Amino acid sequence: MDLTLRIWRQPRHDTPGDFVSYQVTGVPEEASFLEMLDLLNEQLSERGEEPVVFESDCREGICGTCGLMIDGRPHGPWGNTATCQLHMRAYADGDEITIEPWRATGFPVIKDLAVDRSAFDRIIEAGGYISTPTGAAPDANLIPVDKATADRAFEAAACIGCGACVAACPNGAAQLFAGAKVAQLNMLPQGQPERYQRAANVVDTMEAFFGSCTNHGECQAACPKDISIDFIAWLNRDYRKAKLSGRQAG
Amino acid sequence: MQLDAKVPEGPIEEKWDHHRFNLRLVNPNNKRRFRILVVGSGLAGASAAATLGELGYQVTVLTYHDSPRRAHSIAAQGGINAAKNYRNDGDSVHRLFHDTVKGGDYRSREANVYRLAQVSNEIIDQATAQGVPFAREYGGLLDNRSFGGAQVSRTFYARGQTGQQLLLGAYQAMMRQVHAGTVDLHNRVEVLDVVVHDGRARGVIARDLLTGEVLRYSAHAVVLATGGYSNAFFLSTNAKMCNATAIWRAHRKGALMANPCFTQIPPTCLPQSDETQSKLTLMSESLRNDGRVWVPQSHDEDRHPGDIPEADRDYYLERMYPAFGNLVPRDIASRAAKRMIDENRGVGPLKNGVYLDFADAIQRLGADRVAERYGNLFEIYERITGEAPYKVPMRIYPAPHYTMGGLWVDYNLETTIPSLYAIGEANFSDHGANRLGASALMQGLADGYFVLPYTIGDGLAPRLGEEPLPTDHEAFEEAAAQVRGRVEGLLSVNGSRTVDWFHRQLGRILWDYCGMSRNQPGLEKAITEIKALREEFYSDVNVTGSSDDYNQALEKAGRVQDFFELGELMCRDALYREESCGGHFREEHQTDDGEALRDDERFAHVAAWGWRGLGEEPSLTVEPLEYENVTIATRSYK
Numbered sequence: 013m014d015l016t017l018r019i020w021r022q023p024r025h026d027t028p029g030d031f032v033s034y035q036v037t038g039v040p041e042e043a044s045f046l047e048m049l050d051l052l053n054e055q056l057s058e059r060g061e062e063p064v065v066f067e068s069d070c071r072e073g074i075c076g077t078c079g080l081m082i083d084g085r086p087h088g089p090w091g092n093t094a095t096c097q098l099h100m101r102a103y104a105d106g107d108e109i110t111i112e113p114w115r116a117t118g119f120p121v122i123k124d125l126a127v128d129r130s131a132f133d134r135i136i137e138a139g140g141y142i143s144t145p146t147g148a149a150p151d152a153n154l155i156p157v158d159k160a161t162a163d164r165a166f167e168a169a170a171c172i173g174c175g176a177c178v179a180a181c182p183n184g185a186a187q188l189f190a191g192a193k194v195a196q197l198n199m200l201p202q203g204q205p206e207r208y209q210r211a212a213n214v215v216d217t218m219e220a221f222f223g224s225c226t227n228h229g230e231c232q233a234a235c236p237k238d239i240s241i242d243f244i245a246w247l248n249r250d251y252r253k254a255k256l257s258g259r260q261a262g
Numbered sequence: 263m264q265l266d267a268k269v270p271e272g273p274i275e276e277k278w279d280h281h282r283f284n285l286r287l288v289n290p291n292n293k294r295r296f297r298i299l300v301v302g303s304g305l306a307g308a309s310a311a312a313t314l315g316e317l318g319y320q321v322t323v324l325t326y327h328d329s330p331r332r333a334h335s336i337a338a339q340g341g342i343n344a345a346k347n348y349r350n351d352g353d354s355v356h357r358l359f360h361d362t363v364k365g366g367d368y369r370s371r372e373a374n375v376y377r378l379a380q381v382s383n384e385i386i387d388q389a390t391a392q393g394v395p396f397a398r399e400y401g402g403l404l405d406n407r408s409f410g411g412a413q414v415s416r417t418f419y420a421r422g423q424t425g426q427q428l429l430l431g432a433y434q435a436m437m438r439q440v441h442a443g444t445v446d447l448h449n450r451v452e453v454l455d456v457v458v459h460d461g462r463a464r465g466v467i468a469r470d471l472l473t474g475e476v477l478r479y480s481a482h483a484v485v486l487a488t489g490g491y492s493n494a495f496f497l498s499t500n501a502k503m504c505n506a507t508a509i510w511r512a513h514r515k516g517a518l519m520a521n522p523c524f525t526q527i528p529p530t531c532l533p534q535s536d537e538t539q540s541k542l543t544l545m546s547e548s549l550r551n552d553g554r555v556w557v558p559q560s561h562d563e564d565r566h567p568g569d570i571p572e573a574d575r576d577y578y579l580e581r582m583y584p585a586f587g588n589l590v591p592r593d594i595a596s597r598a599a600k601r602m603i604d605e606n607r608g609v610g611p612l613k614n615g616v617y618l619d620f621a622d623a624i625q626r627l628g629a630d631r632v633a634e635r636y637g638n639l640f641e642i643y644e645r646i647t648g649e650a651p652y653k654v655p656m657r658i659y660p661a662p663h664y665t666m667g668g669l670w671v672d673y674n675l676e677t678t679i680p681s682l683y684a685i686g687e688a689n690f691s692d693h694g695a696n697r698l699g700a701s702a703l704m705q706g707l708a709d710g711y712f713v714l715p716y717t718i719g720d721g722l723a724p725r726l727g728e729e730p731l732p733t734d735h736e737a738f739e740e741a742a743a744q745v746r747g748r749v750e751g752l753l754s755v756n757g758s759r760t761v762d763w764f765h766r767q768l769g770r771i772l773w774d775y776c777g778m779s780r781n782q783p784g785l786e787k788a789i790t791e792i793k794a795l796r797e798e799f800y801s802d803v804n805v806t807g808s809s810d811d812y813n814q815a816l817e818k819a820g821r822v823q824d825f826f827e828l829g830e831l832m833c834r835d836a837l838y839r840e841e842s843c844g845g846h847f848r849e850e851h852q853t854d855d856g857e858a859l860r861d862d863e864r865f866a867h868v869a870a871w872g873w874r875g876l877g878e879e880p881s882l883t884v885e886p887l888e889y890e891n892v893t894i895a896t897r898s899y900k
Contacts, residue, residue, distance in 0.1 A: 042535040044646075050762070051538050057760045057815065062806050065814060067328065069501040071541050073642065074426055075332045090645070097645045122472060123812045130449060133329050137441045141434035142393045146313040146711045147384070149391035153348065156402025166395040166420060169427060173331055197393045 013039050013105035017052065019064055020112045025120050025128075031110070045088065045098040046071060046078060049111075065124040073097040073236065076172030079179070080125055081112040086176035086234040094174060094236040114179035118186060118222040129175050131221035132189060139213035140193040142203050155201050168196035170237045180234035183223035188231035190218045191247035192239050198250055208257065211250035265518075265870060265885045268672040269373040274891045275355075278377045281673070282716055286723035293318035294444075296722050297730055299466060299481040301453045301508050303330030305425070305703060306686025307487030308432035309710030315439030317715060322479060323436070323445055324468055326452040326503060326817075331433045334489060334501040335706060338425025339546035339639065340409065341417035342389075342703040344382040349406055353414040355379045362701060363892050365411040365591055366666070366694020367844035367860065369521070371868070372889055373673060374691050381712040382704050386418055388711060392431040396420050407635075409699040410547055411591040411899075417700045422546050422638045428703055432710070451477060452817065454745045456484060456512045456682065459737035463682035464730065466508075467741045469749070471817065474810040476742050476749075478733035482722055483681045485714065486512060487706075490665035490687040492525060494825040494832065495777075496769025498662040499531060499544040505821035506828050509669050509688050517669050517677040518870035518883060520690035522828065523836035524666035526697055526845045527778050529555075529595040531661035532646055533615040542661035543646060545639050547699040550588045552623035552632065553656070555579050555595070557607040557616050567609070567617055567655050578602060586899040593696045593845045593858075594899060596660035600778050601856070603659070615657035624652065660778060664702060666693040666845065667835070670870040670885070674717035675709060678870075681721060685709035690868065695844025749809050752819045757802030761818045764799045768792065768822070768829055776833050781849040785837040789830055793877070796826040831871055831880060838882070841865045862894055 014037045022029025036052040043051070046068050053063035068078035073094040080095045082088035088098045103109065111125065119127040157165075169192070177188035194211050197203035203210070225244060232241045270281040288296065296319050300311045303325040311323045327333060347353040358379040363370060390396060390404070396418050397405040406415040420427040439445040448468075455467040457480075465480035491506035492498035513519045530545045556577045558570055578598055580587045590598075599616050602608065609615050624632050629652060633640070640651045647657070669677045669684040671691055676683050686706040693701065731737060775788035799822070807813040842851040842858035843865070851859045866889075872881035 040536040040538055043538045044540070047538045047540045050540055054760055054762060057804060057806055060804075060806065063815060065812055069327070069332055069503050070334060070337045071502060072337050072543050073645075074423065075334070075336050075501060077328065077332050092641075093645055097642070099646065099648070101648060126812065129328060133331075133437065133440075133447075133449075136331075136434060137437040141438045142391065143438060144388065144391040144435070145316045146309075146388060146435070146715070149384070149387040152346070152386045152390035152396075153403045157398055158402050159398050159400050162395055162398040162402075165393070166427075169393075169395050169420075169430065170423065172426075173329065196395065200393050200395070202391055202393050 013041065013100070013103065015039060015048070015103065016108040018108065018110040019125070021064065021124055022121055023123065025122055029121065039100055041101045043100045044071065044096060045100065046096050048100055065126050067126045068096055071096040074172060076174040079114055079174045079176055081114060081179060083110050086114070086179045087236050092236055092238045094172065114175055116178045116184035118178055118184055119175055132173050132175065134221065135186065135190055135214055135218050136193065138217035139206070139210040140197070142197055143206060157201060161199055165196045165200050168192040168239065168243050171239055172237055174236060176234040176236060177231035178222060180230040181223065182228055182230065183226060185225040186218050186222040187225040187244045187247065188235065188239060188241060190214050191243035194250065195243035195246035198246060208250055208254035211247060212254040215247065215251045263872065263883045265670070265883055266672065267371060267885055268674060269371070270673065274373060274376045277373050278380055285716055285720040288719045288723050288726070290318055292726055294320055295726065296320065297322065297481040298483045298485060298718065299324065299479055300485045300487060301466065302333065302487035302489060303327065303433070303436070304333035304335035304487060304489055304686060305429055305432055305706030306710045307333070308429065308436045309707050310485055310487060310685060310714050311445050312432060312435035312439055313711050313715045314718070315436070315442065315444035318444065321439070321445045322481065323447045324451045324453055324466070324479065325449055326471060328449055330436065330447065330449070331430060333429060334504055335429045335703070336426045337501065338703055339422040340548040341407065341419035341424045341700040342385065342428065343409070343416050343700045344386045344418060344704065345379055345416060346383050346386060348404060349415045351414045353416050357414065358382060358416065360892055361412050362692065362698060363694065364897060365696055365698035367696050367858070367897055368694065368862070368866065368889065368894050369843055369887065370692055370694030371887060372891055376891070377713065378692050378705055378708050381708045384712055385704060385707045389428055389431050392435060394420065394427045394431045407548060408551055408589065410550060410589045410595070411698040419548070422636065425703055428707065432707070453508045454511065454820065455741045456515050457737050457741045458515045458679055459731055459735065462680045464737060465733070467738070467745045469745070472812050474813070476745055478738045478742060480730040480733050480738070482725060482728070482730055483683065483718055485683045485685060486669065486688050487685045487710070488688045490668070491828055492662040492665055494768070494829045495662040495772050496765045497534065497539060497542050497773070499542050502541060505824070507821055507824045509684065510824040510828050512669060512677065512679065512682060514873045515679065517679045517682060518872050519831060520667060520670035520868050520870045521835065522667040522832045522871065523776065523839060523846055524695050524844065525662055525832070526592060526664040526666060527596050527660040528592040528663050529599050529660045530618065530658045531663070532643070533610055533612065533657055533659040543642065544661065544663055545643060545656070545658065547592065549618060549636060549639060552635065553588065553618040553620050554622060555588050555616055555618055557602045557609060561606045583899045590899045591696060591698060596778055597847060599660055610657045615659045617655040618658045619655035620651055621655070664697050666690065666695060666697055670868065674720065675714050676717070676721065683714060683718060685714050695846055748820065749816065752803070752805050752816060752823070753809055755801065755803050755805065757804045759802050760804060761815055761822055764795065764803060765818070765822045765825070767795055768825060771795070772829050772832065776836050779847050779849055780836045782837060785833045788833045792826060792830045792833065799823070799826065827876070834880065835869055835871065838869060839865055
């Protein structure tokens, strides 16, 4: 199929960007969306034009590197699907597709479709872990965890850190990302000792980079891993308890 | 050159204990006086960085990703082995050791593998304490499943995302150290050379991927945790950015490269669907626990798989290997699939796959249980192909995945360049000629959490008081100038073909002649063709853009440049090794029924290659492999 692409081009983070239209030809319907962009870049390179910068790595929907706003939807038209897993059979010959980077204050544009998501690392650094120095762990079966809790923790832990939740949020908030990590660790017995401190540290750091949650729920709809906004409730509850009991970030 | 693997004396069960006692220690207060560079942030790199940071060393982590959490360990699906024997089914450290040596077709170093099996249990404890949500049973205890090449159930898993969960555990442990100030993390930085002075690794030269600035990092020790090189094949299960540049540049500076032809091509990948295909997806081998592999009996079968009656199907793995059936090790299952395709019995539009059928499992267990075990894998499959494995059998075919070869390391994980270490997939160590499923995660984390943090201290202890080489030292100047020269060289060709075009050509040569099945004329041809293609690359590649900008074409060009040289060495090693073992199958060396035929008289050794210049024959040094604790036997899964 042949397609018209309207792609955001922006040479640097501090220069203005704009949409540029491109024709890409001969796209097989078996191709993935990113393979379609590879093909565009090949065609641009052959013409001596500079390829479009977009980021991706595993192309299996798990590393979280890719992430494009496609026709106004994070990761495009398919639900629960990262951009790299979107395939061209979703489109028809002659379609026009608009492709933008994530738009959020917390994710400054680097170049074209690439954004800086290192604020997510800062959130994890602030408390997205259980303090267990290597070698200090007891036998893994010493503390049983009921299956329902373990499964629920897994669902929260499935987050790939792509940032679609932030991109989808009208406020550019990162509550779903932070909530998923805090909920995973805070519902497990291993995570109890640092539970409230963790919630406080994570939220305080998050607020330095991202907007505030006003319960739109757009994040859950955009999440390629179908992470539930219930985890935001976990985060809020533990944060409230942390602040009320005075166990604040040190 | 003589290779000293530094394997400790004594009975195998006691070697690691004795060795740990004999290793020199760095006093806790002195650890902060040593700087260690860790290159790569996957399971091996992140776990090493976290642990070294906890110990108090000054650690710098370099990764080309935008976040360390992206490293490709994240894509491992199936699980991680450990000798916990929680199933009470006869597992033990010795059995895990034995299975791994046998699975590797007797081409790995016994002492390393034993140690790996010994520390495997600690990894499970460590990960569980970090909050890794492993699968559990209703009683709240950890669940296990079986994997190819083993007759016990020893694999721990987190649905089909075990690698993700273990990596996030290691990443989070590392980020805790970033917060504590012991780990200094540099994202979007790609290492392009290793600095060696007075025969010792002193640091690295890297490029800031956003600004193009050439950076210099100096340290007392350098740890390469940069993963494998399957992307030499272009189409592989590796992530797009996976590359061999750091290990290859270390090789060019004097580190020997061991068994580079040992590449793993597992059977459960999705077949290529079209010409634009950029990578192949591996579905977890755990699918073979419940899926049955088959092809039609007839060459010209054109019925829908559901309409093909039992009598017209050939469940060839169950037929050929009744004892292990669909759970034979990867190399064996892959070669059998290749044989079916070669016999023209492939399935799918391009006749390039075999069926993996869950109909029996769904009947036996119910769709819900099957969904619980494999739901996310089925979803991945359906997104890519548009077909639901609940209704239509999956189509699978082998693809390059893991590389058992890598930088030669001794028992301390140190390369032949002192103070340069290689851990995880980047080294050659523990898997011999074939890696068993669920043992890559085990090895990466064993190296990072429980081996390197001990052994690295032994090399550092006597150097107390020594400062790292200043980054304006001539060794750094020279290496930085070379890197700049290489970058500018790539940009100045201004030829007519894209980097990807060259990479696809190289991949095609390697796949055809150095893939699942190899022979002398083919390998000789490949070596000639790779050289010619490399020369064409230098005269006709087109790299757009500039060096002082975020330039992805330039990044790729540098990686492909190194894949040419590595690809040639892979072929040379495959040509040299006149036997079949594990993933290395030489057509000249097979039994009457087409199984691999090892030659233990001539090739029970590690082939370690040294760089002698571009276009020069590499040097060869061998490390003999001696087996005192397993009996070398023909690997049989029948």
